[in-house]
Amino acid sequence: MALTxxxxxxxxxxxxxxxxxxxxxxxxMVKRHDVEGDRVLVTVExxxxxxxxxxxxxxxxxxxxxxxxxxVGHPISGTEVEFTADVRRPNQKLGESPLPGVRQIxxxxxxxxxxxxxxxxxxxxVGLARHGARVGLxxxxxxxxSLPTMLGLGxxxxxxxxxxxxxxxxxxxxxMTIGKLVEEDKALVWRGPMAxxxxxxxxxxxEWGELDYLIVDLPPGTxxxxxxxxxxxxxxxxxxxxxxxxxxxxxxxxAVRMFENLGIEVLGIVENMSHFVGDDGKExxxxxRGGAEVLAQTMGLPFLGGVPITPALRKNSDSGNxxxxxxxxxxxxxxxxxxxxxxxxISIAAAQGKYQMPTISVS
Ligand code: ADP
Numbered sequence: 001m002a003l004t005x006x007x008x009x010x011x012x013x014x015x016x017x018x019x020x021x022x023x024x025x026x027x028x029m030v031k032r033h034d035v036e037g038d039r040v041l042v043t044v045e046x047x048x049x050x051x052x053x054x055x056x057x058x059x060x061x062x063x064x065x066x067x068x069x070x071x072v073g074h075p076i077s078g079t080e081v082e083f084t085a086d087v088r089r090p091n092q093k094l095g096e097s098p099l100p101g102v103r104q105i106x107x108x109x110x111x112x113x114x115x116x117x118x119x120x121x122x123x124x125x126v127g128l129a130r131h132g133a134r135v136g137l138x139x140x141x142x143x144x145x146s147l148p149t150m151l152g153l154g155x156x157x158x159x160x161x162x163x164x165x166x167x168x169x170x171x172x173x174x175x176m177t178i179g180k181l182v183e184e185d186k187a188l189v190w191r192g193p194m195a196x197x198x199x200x201x202x203x204x205x206x207e208w209g210e211l212d213y214l215i216v217d218l219p220p221g222t223x224x225x226x227x228x229x230x231x232x233x234x235x236x237x238x239x240x241x242x243x244x245x246x247x248x249x250x251x252x253x254x255a256v257r258m259f260e261n262l263g264i265e266v267l268g269i270v271e272n273m274s275h276f277v278g279d280d281g282k283e284x285x286x287x288x289r290g291g292a293e294v295l296a297q298t299m300g301l302p303f304l305g306g307v308p309i310t311p312a313l314r315k316n317s318d319s320g321n322x323x324x325x326x327x328x329x330x331x332x333x334x335x336x337x338x339x340x341x342x343x344x345x346i347s348i349a350a351a352q353g354k355y356q357m358p359t360i361s362v363s
């Protein structure tokens with residue numbers, strides 16, 4: 001008997017996406033299933049180009065197809081699995097989104113300043129783009145914008161077309177920051193309604209085009225901007241950045257509660273400055289490595305990964321060159337683990353259809 005495309009499809013019904021918990025056929029991920037002589041050709045469309053499960057899915061497909069081929073006695077040379085990706089648009093159900101070209105909007109927040117929230121937001125955005133995603137980064141930290149420095153926007157021209165601002169394009173991502181529009185000192189004294197208005201304009205009057213992910217770097221703490229963001233845009237969820245120390249965990253806990261009160265799902269916690277890596281490559285545990293992971297566990301939240309303190313990361317951030325972080329093997333590994341884990345949590349949240357326009361409850 002011959003191995004037919006239908007039998008290949010049946011075999012693929014036994015392969016589950018480990019994150020989404022259903023089989024590839026039910027999830028609509030199989031885009032091609034052909035047999036050409038002794039070659040089997042399968043194309044799977046993932047829900048994110050930064051999927052950490054590619055190798056596992058490939059292995060499971062090869063095994064399932066081989067079993068099907070053996071059952072009918074059809075010798076095959078192997079299965080050629082090709083991956084494509086289409087980041088789903090979970091916000092469709094909500095009706096008209098004010099940013100219809102943007103598929104997933106993710107906020108990055110922290111309980112207090114200086115924990116590396118902007119550093120994580122920048123590298124998450126650049127890391128997703130390195131996997132082939134179309135990414136935007138909105139500097140929501142209008143009181144202390146750091147994107148001009150961290151993305152090296154110093155000499156980049158600000159361009160407006162009509163009432164719309166063109167996003168900056170560096171390091172493979174689009175970005176917008178108030179830091180390029182007003183003098184730094186002015187942004188710092190903005191309060192309440194002005195901050196609300198400024199953030200809204202930045203989000204809505206930037207020509208983002210089609211984006212898979214829009215990452216929003218929020219101001220630290222629990223102020224007006226998260227509230228504005230939650231009321232304005234359908235968020236996929238929030239990521240909370242924390243350092244390992246006990247006191248930092250208390251602040252992070254408050255940030256988690258704030259998102260929950262705003263009806264925003266917390267996708268996970270990141271531990272920044274997890275440990276120190278010296279120029280000699282040696283690791284030093286400065287702040288009590290693992291503290292944020294314990295916090296995530298006690299709050300029942302996913303832990304998305306830890307990023308070490310390294311002189312290279314500080315230097316690359318100050319010189320506006322996040323791409324260089326991928327030249328450093330330890331940093332590249334830490335950021336890639338974080339990026340793929342975050343991407344998979346976003347896909348899972350999208351598949352579970354938890355999206356709602358937030359209902360605000362003030363307690
Ligand atoms: P936040 O957004 O929480 O205020 P930033 O991301 O602006 O914090 O980081 C504050 C400073 O610490 C920046 O100078 C940044 O380069 C540095 N920094 C952040 N994380 C690290 C790290 N893991 N290793 C080295 N320097 C870091």
